[in-house]
Amino acid sequence: MDLTTYSVKVQDFVALQEIGKVLHPVLAKGQIIGGVAQAIGLALYEKVLWQDGRMLNGQMTNYIMPASCDLPPIRVIFEEIGNPHGAYGAKGIGELPMDGPAPAIVNAVVDALGIAFDSVPLLPEEILEAVTSRSIARTDNVPAESPC
Amino acid sequence: MLNARIPGSAKQEISFTVNGSPRTIHAFPMARLLDVLREDLNLIGTKEGCGEGECGSCSILMDDVLVNSCLIPALQAAGSNIVTIEGLANDDRLHPLQKAFLQCGAAQCGICTPGMILAAAHLLENTPKPSIEEIREGLSGNLCRCTGYLQIFEAVEKASRNEVAD
Numbered sequence: 001m002d003l004t005t006y007s008v009k010v011q012d013f014v015a016l017q018e019i020g021k022v023l024h025p026v027l028a029k030g031q032i033i034g035g036v037a038q039a040i041g042l043a044l045y046e047k048v049l050w051q052d053g054r055m056l057n058g059q060m061t062n063y064i065m066p067a068s069c070d071l072p073p074i075r076v077i078f079e080e081i082g083n084p085h086g087a088y089g090a091k092g093i094g095e096l097p098m099d100g101p102a103p104a105i106v107n108a109v110v111d112a113l114g115i116a117f118d119s120v121p122l123l124p125e126e127i128l129e130a131v132t133s134r135s136i137a138r139t140d141n142v143p144a145e146s147p148c
Numbered sequence: 149m150l151n152a153r154i155p156g157s158a159k160q161e162i163s164f165t166v167n168g169s170p171r172t173i174h175a176f177p178m179a180r181l182l183d184v185l186r187e188d189l190n191l192i193g194t195k196e197g198c199g200e201g202e203c204g205s206c207s208i209l210m211d212d213v214l215v216n217s218c219l220i221p222a223l224q225a226a227g228s229n230i231v232t233i234e235g236l237a238n239d240d241r242l243h244p245l246q247k248a249f250l251q252c253g254a255a256q257c258g259i260c261t262p263g264m265i266l267a268a269a270h271l272l273e274n275t276p277k278p279s280i281e282e283i284r285e286g287l288s289g290n291l292c293r294c295t296g297y298l299q300i301f302e303a304v305e306k307a308s309r310n311e312v313a314d
Contacts, residue, residue, distance in 0.1 A: 029293075059202070
């Protein structure tokens with residue numbers, strides 16, 4: 001975390017996943033890396049702004065998702081304990097890698113700052129607000145200009 | 149209403165080279181090059197991801213420059229030398245980058261892949277042995293949602309070291 005700008009960057013990530021049985025090592029690893037990348041976006045970048053029930057920042061220019069420069073090396077380690085119901089003991093892994101990374105990243109920020117955070121994404125301005133206990137314009141609900 | 153006296157309101161002949169072949173199309177001068185490639189020339193390898201020049205799915209090479217074809221009016225392409233993803237393989241023989249992408253799992257849904265491969269080809273043309281930082285920078289205009297990029301970097305490194313087996 002940059003202590004001047006409060007921007008957070010993940011520098012290293014280890015994903016240990018128990019998936020029953022690795023059926024295709026390259027594809028399985030790709031699924032985990034992709035899911036971790038999405039979850040890093042959830043944790044740090046992908047703010048959704050609402051107005052009157054509509055998403056304000058629904059374009060690639062203003063909805064920020066991770067690009068190639070934004071991701072750390074992601075190390076994937078598999079455990080194969082097995083699953084009696086899956087092919088050759090396999091479990092599903094599509095949604096799995098999304099579950100852990102965002103809480104892990106928020107916990108890292110909590111550990112670094114000693115301040116509790118309970119929402120994602122953790123944008124720099126939100127960390128600043130918590131650190132300085134100064135209320136700044138919230139970005140999570142843009143008020144309507146006129147009744148719809 | 150189309151009025152021939154308003155510039156851009158009538159179709160015209162526009163010629164350029166695509167993947168080594170001279171082509172002439174009859175299109176509105178402000179039609180997007182992306183649409184001209186896909187619909188007039190049936191080269192559907194080039195994809196539309198955002199239509200606003202942010203995602204890089206529509207990337208092609210125009211006179212050896214990597215460009216977003218969703219932002220190029222057809223008239224701007226007149227006389228240029230265009231390479232799309234279809235121009236990379238040599239008949240049945242895949243380009244080393246294409247083979248590397250297959251071997252490293254660098255494509256999942258595939259929507260970013262044509263643009264990503266062209267961006268990588270452009271990078272390797274200019275920087276034959278890029279560092280990992282140069283690869284990240286060189287591909288930074290091409291967004292991928294599925295892979296998390298790492299296997300793409302592996303594929304580019306593998307191709308740059310000529311380690312791609314047939």
